[in-house]
Amino acid sequence: MTAYLIKGVSVVGGDPTDLLVRDGVVAESGPGLSAPGATVLDADGLVALPGLVDLHTHLREPGREDAETVETGSRAAALGGYTAVCAMANTSPVADTAGVVEQVWRLGREAGLVDVQPIGAVTVGLAGERLAELGAMADSAARVRIFSDDGHCVADPKLMRRALEYVKAFDGIIAQHAEEPRLTEGAQMHEGEVSTRLGLTGWPAVAEEAIIARDVLLAEHVGSRLHVCHVSTAGSVEVLRQAKARGIRVTAEVTPHHLLLTDERAETYDPVYKVNPPLRTATDIAALRAALVEGVIDIVATDHAPHAVEDKECEWAYARPGMLGLETALSIALDVLGPEWDLIAERMSRAPARIAGLDTHGRNPAPGVPANLTLVDPSARRVIEPADLASRSRNTPYARMTLPGRIVATFLRGEPTVLDGKAVK
Numbered sequence: 001m002t003a004y005l006i007k008g009v010s011v012v013g014g015d016p017t018d019l020l021v022r023d024g025v026v027a028e029s030g031p032g033l034s035a036p037g038a039t040v041l042d043a044d045g046l047v048a049l050p051g052l053v054d055l056h057t058h059l060r061e062p063g064r065e066d067a068e069t070v071e072t073g074s075r076a077a078a079l080g081g082y083t084a085v086c087a088m089a090n091t092s093p094v095a096d097t098a099g100v101v102e103q104v105w106r107l108g109r110e111a112g113l114v115d116v117q118p119i120g121a122v123t124v125g126l127a128g129e130r131l132a133e134l135g136a137m138a139d140s141a142a143r144v145r146i147f148s149d150d151g152h153c154v155a156d157p158k159l160m161r162r163a164l165e166y167v168k169a170f171d172g173i174i175a176q177h178a179e180e181p182r183l184t185e186g187a188q189m190h191e192g193e194v195s196t197r198l199g200l201t202g203w204p205a206v207a208e209e210a211i212i213a214r215d216v217l218l219a220e221h222v223g224s225r226l227h228v229c230h231v232s233t234a235g236s237v238e239v240l241r242q243a244k245a246r247g248i249r250v251t252a253e254v255t256p257h258h259l260l261l262t263d264e265r266a267e268t269y270d271p272v273y274k275v276n277p278p279l280r281t282a283t284d285i286a287a288l289r290a291a292l293v294e295g296v297i298d299i300v301a302t303d304h305a306p307h308a309v310e311d312k313e314c315e316w317a318y319a320r321p322g323m324l325g326l327e328t329a330l331s332i333a334l335d336v337l338g339p340e341w342d343l344i345a346e347r348m349s350r351a352p353a354r355i356a357g358l359d360t361h362g363r364n365p366a367p368g369v370p371a372n373l374t375l376v377d378p379s380a381r382r383v384i385e386p387a388d389l390a391s392r393s394r395n396t397p398y399a400r401m402t403l404p405g406r407i408v409a410t411f412l413r414g415e416p417t418v419l420d421g422k423a424v425k
C-alpha cells in the first residue's frame with residue numbers, strides 16, 4: 001500500500017502542517033514530516049476536511065442504470081469530496097428487502113470509490129400501506145439503520161408511528177419526505193406569487209410543515225429518532241427549533257439547491273429547476289441558511305437525483321423532479337457559508353456520519369484516524385460544464401455557473417479515489 005505525505009495542508013482551516021497517510025490511517029501529523037518512500041503531495045494552500053458524508057443520494061441502481069449506477073454515482077461522490085453516501089430506497093425494485101439492500105451494498109463495495117450505505121424503504125414498494133421488512137434489512141450484511149420512503153411521504157400517521165416504534169429497538173431512524181400528499185395534488189412548483197403569475201399549481205409550504213409538526217410529536221410520543229429530509233421552508237425551521245428545544249430526537253437536512261436557488265427559476269420553464277420539495281423564496285433561503293449555521297438544521301445533504309435526458313428535457317409538467325448534487329455540493333456550501341471550515345466539516349461530514357452511525361467517517365484528520373479525507377483548493381474557481389460531470393445524468397442546475405472551490409484529492413481508507421482533481425479509477 002502506497003504511503004502519501006501531504007505537505008503544507010491546512011487541516012480544517014488550521015495552520016499549515018503535514019499529514020502522513022499510511023496503512024489506511026493518518027499515521028502522523030505535524031510540520032516538517034519526512035517519510036522515505038512515500039509519495040509526496042504538495043498541498044500548499046489546500047484545506048483537508050474529513051471525507052464528506054451524504055445522507056441522501058439517489059444512485060438509481062437497480063432499475064434506472066441509464067440515469068446512474070452505483071459506480072457512476074460513487075465516482076461523482078468521490079469527485080465531490082465524499083467518502084460515504086447513503087443510497088435512497090426508491091430504486092426498481094424498491095430497496096424494501098434484505099436482498100435488494102445487500103445488492104446495493106455489494107455493488108458499492110465492488111466500485112470501491114466511496115462507502116455506500118443503503119437506506120431501506122419504510123413501506124413495501126413505497127406504497128405507504130404496510131411496513132417493509134425493517135428488521136431483516138437491519139440484520140442483513142448491509143446493516144441498514146436508516147429507513148425512508150423518500151420520493152413519497154409516509155402519510156399514514158399510524159404507519160409512521162409503527163415504523164418509529166419498530167426501529168427504536170435497534171436505535172434506527174425514520175427519514176421522512178415531509179409532504180402531505182392531499183395538499184400537493186398536481187403541484188408543479190412552490191405555491192406563491194410566482195406560481196400565481198405562471199399559472200402553475202402550487203406546492204404550499206404548509207404541506208411540508210404540517211407533516212414535520214405531526215412527526216416530531218409522534219417521535220416524542222414514541223421516544224424514537226426522526227430525521228427530516230430536504231427541509232425547504234422558514235416555517236419548517238420554526239417547527240424544528242421548537243421540537244429541539246423540547247428535547248425531541250429529531251435531526252434535519254437541507255440541500256445545497258434550497259440554500260441557493262429561488263422559485264423564480266421556474267420562470268425559465270426549464271425543468272432542470274423542477275425538484276421536490278420545490279425551490280422556495282428568498283425569505284426561506286435566509287431562514288435555512290441561518291438555521292444551518294445555528295444548528296437547528298444539522299446537515300447539508302445533496303438529494304443527488306440523476307434523471308435521464310428524456311425524463312428531464314421535456315415539458316415542465318411531464319419532467320421528473322430532482323437535480324444532481326454530489327459534484328457541486330461543497331462549492332455551493334463554500335459560496336453560501338464562506339470559508340467556515342469547521343462549520344462545513346461539521347455539517348457535511350461529522351454530523352451526517354454521527355447520524356448514520358458511520359464510525360470510520362466524519363473524523364478530522366489526526367493520528368490514528370482512518371484516512372477518509374478530502375483536499376480542497378478554496379482559491380480555485382470553476383465553470384460547471386454538465387458534459388464534464390462523472391454522473392451518468394446531466395441535470396445540474398448550475399450549468400455554466402462559476403463556483404468557488406475545487407476538490408483536488410479524496411482518500412478512502414488511505415487510498416486515493418481522486419488525485420489532481422481526477423478520478424483514479
Ligand SMILES: NC(=O)N[C@@H](CC(=O)O)C(=O)O
Nearest residue numbers: 058150151275276305321322
Ligand atoms: N427530490 C426529487 O425531486 N426527486 C427525488 C425523489 C423525490 O423526492 O421526489 C428522486 O428520486 O428523483
